[in-house]
Amino acid sequence: MSKRETAKKKAVAKKITPWEIVQIARDAGRPVISDFIAGMCSDFVELHGDRAFGDDQGMIGGFATIGGERVMLMGQRKGKTVDENIAYNFGMANPEGYRKALRLMKLAEKYGLPVVSLVDTPGAYPGLDAEARGQAEAIARNLTEMAGLRTPVIVVVTGEGGSGGALGIAVGDVVMMLQNAIYSVISPEGCASILWRDGTKAPDAAAALKITAESLLKLGVIDEVIAEPAGAAHSDPAKTIEAVKKAVLKWLVELKKIDTDTLVQRRYDKFAAMGR
Amino acid sequence: MGWYTKPAEKPALKPTESLWAVCRACNTYVPREEWVKSQRVCPRCNFHDRMTCRERVALVCDEGSFSEINAAVTVSDPLQFVDASGAYADKAKATVAKTGEGESVLTGTGTIEGIGVVLGVMDFRFLGGSLASGTGERILLAAEEALKLRKPLIIFSASGGARMHEGIISLMQMAKTCAAINRLQQAGVPFISVLTDPTTGGVSASYAMVGDINIAEPKALIGFAGRRVIEQTIKQKLPDDFQTAEYMLEHGFLDHIVSRSEMKAFLANVLRYATNKLVEQI
Numbered sequence: 001m002s003k004r005e006t007a008k009k010k011a012v013a014k015k016i017t018p019w020e021i022v023q024i025a026r027d028a029g030r031p032v033i034s035d036f037i038a039g040m041c042s043d044f045v046e047l048h049g050d051r052a053f054g055d056d057q058g059m060i061g062g063f064a065t066i067g068g069e070r071v072m073l074m075g076q077r078k079g080k081t082v083d084e085n086i087a088y089n090f091g092m093a094n095p096e097g098y099r100k101a102l103r104l105m106k107l108a109e110k111y112g113l114p115v116v117s118l119v120d121t122p123g124a125y126p127g128l129d130a131e132a133r134g135q136a137e138a139i140a141r142n143l144t145e146m147a148g149l150r151t152p153v154i155v156v157v158t159g160e161g162g163s164g165g166a167l168g169i170a171v172g173d174v175v176m177m178l179q180n181a182i183y184s185v186i187s188p189e190g191c192a193s194i195l196w197r198d199g200t201k202a203p204d205a206a207a208a209l210k211i212t213a214e215s216l217l218k219l220g221v222i223d224e225v226i227a228e229p230a231g232a233a234h235s236d237p238a239k240t241i242e243a244v245k246k247a248v249l250k251w252l253v254e255l256k257k258i259d260t261d262t263l264v265q266r267r268y269d270k271f272a273a274m275g276r
Numbered sequence: 277m278g279w280y281t282k283p284a285e286k287p288a289l290k291p292t293e294s295l296w297a298v299c300r301a302c303n304t305y306v307p308r309e310e311w312v313k314s315q316r317v318c319p320r321c322n323f324h325d326r327m328t329c330r331e332r333v334a335l336v337c338d339e340g341s342f343s344e345i346n347a348a349v350t351v352s353d354p355l356q357f358v359d360a361s362g363a364y365a366d367k368a369k370a371t372v373a374k375t376g377e378g379e380s381v382l383t384g385t386g387t388i389e390g391i392g393v394v395l396g397v398m399d400f401r402f403l404g405g406s407l408a409s410g411t412g413e414r415i416l417l418a419a420e421e422a423l424k425l426r427k428p429l430i431i432f433s434a435s436g437g438a439r440m441h442e443g444i445i446s447l448m449q450m451a452k453t454c455a456a457i458n459r460l461q462q463a464g465v466p467f468i469s470v471l472t473d474p475t476t477g478g479v480s481a482s483y484a485m486v487g488d489i490n491i492a493e494p495k496a497l498i499g500f501a502g503r504r505v506i507e508q509t510i511k512q513k514l515p516d517d518f519q520t521a522e523y524m525l526e527h528g529f530l531d532h533i534v535s536r537s538e539m540k541a542f543l544a545n546v547l548r549y550a551t552n553k554l555v556e557q558i
């Protein structure tokens with residue numbers, strides 16, 4: 001084997017598979033929203049409740065200051081311990097979580113604050129009570145209202161972008177993903193069990209669904225990939241959070257230059273072009 | 277999480293199929309002639325079985341008034357998706373040939389008791405009525421047509437959710453269609469959503485649930501997550517009426533349940549209120 005061929009083989013071997021990226025995106029050591037808030041924000045005033053039913057612990061939001069910029073920050077909340085994860089429902093929001101997020105977005109619009117949305121969820125919670133309280137309606141309402149929101153919306157998928165539960169807070173002027181985050185219409189396991197009739201084919205489904213940041217950038221679904229440190233986000237959370245902060249700040253400056261009518265028109269055009 | 281739920285396997289009933297129809301809800305055998313005459317409504321349990329999009333158009337539009345738009349927008353394969361059963365492109369081609377439709381929603385203009393509307397009618401035969409790029413594009417263009425003509429948009433949904441074969445592009449159609457609905461909302465153009473069996477997953481979590489008026493057919497399956505997924509998650513059996521139109525009405529997500537035989541008259545009546553302002557402006 002020639003030297004060149006050996007090097008090529010090595011490069012291929014080093015190339016990480018989509019299924020491996022799924023594991024990294026779900027890694028328990030990956031920074032969660034409380035880490036991002038602590039690392040990115042000089043101030044955070046949590047705002048609770050949807051004013052109709054309750055205060056979903058799976059979705060957190062409030063006023064935040066990032067590098068001197070005042071924003072409305074929100075995102076699904078995963079925990080760092082088993083107890084936290086149980087309390088936060090593993091980052092799977094209920095309808096009142098989406099309604100709380102929408103309430104905060106409307107408040108951001110009223111106060112002229114940009115929205116920064118951090119996405120990390122396996123999906124919206126599939127439970128009996130969630131259905132009874134209208135999980136579908138809550139997500140649908142957010143999609144409809146976010147499309148016309150008269151303030152900039154910056155989205156970063158930091159870990160798992162689980163289907164409609166992710167999209168429910170992800171209709172952004174700019175949508176970014178961390179390098180090893182995933183964003184998908186269905187979990188690879190779910191897709192494999194339906195289309196392959198075999199849940200163990202999840203690696204195949206993960207590849208076919210094109211759920212990595214790199215693929216989604218190529219498809220034009222996201223606008224930017226935020227690089228993670230060597231060894232991925234969990235190996236150096238501080239550096240990862242700093243990279244996210246830098247990217248968010250860059251776009252905050254850019255989007256604030258655009259007048260609101262143009263901003264909303266561009267957001268419409270961007271999503272209208274999806275799949276064309 | 278399952279966005280696209282496979283329809284329940286039907287029992288093999290080949291020898292009798294030509295003479296009898298079988299209600300999927302109560303398994304009653306109904307003479308096919310009677311079944312057709314009743315517009316696929318079960319005489320015993322009032323279950324409203326699925327209709328093709330063209331049958332639906334014939335049911336609600338004034339005769340000869342419907343004119344298809346966006347026919348050139350058809351199914352595409354942005355991911356070049358291949359699964360265990362083969363290439364999506366082949367499956368899509370076969371579905372187009374089988375149904376004679378270009379996508380899972382038929383769009384067009386027409387009149388209902390003389391009132392001009394723009395229609396979107398989903399067809400479950402087309403890959404389970406799944407929402408994909410072509411579907412989203414047709415719905416967005418239909419909404420833009422409604423906006424331009426200042427005529428109400430009516431969408432009949434029948435869908436298991438987003439089409440997995442187009443992956444993230446299908447997911448984005450939820451945001452895309454809702455962006456179009458937002459425009460109608462801003463412009464004061466009415467949007468009426470009719471949810472038929474089934475309306476679940478990504479379709480219930482997008483345009484189908486945000487009508488000014490949400491209407492459903494009796495006993496239609498309506499919900500977000502699949503029944504099996506929920507049962508596995510909460511580890512308990514769900515009540516029989518869970519995720520039915522009646523359940524959704526009781527929980528405040530529907531304005532009305534309307535029988536097929538009364539759908540046209542009901543829509544016309546609602547449209548006269550909904551277009552009150554539009555008529556004044558003309």
Ligand SMILES: [Zn+2]
Nearest residue numbers: 299302318321
């Ligand atoms: Zn029946």
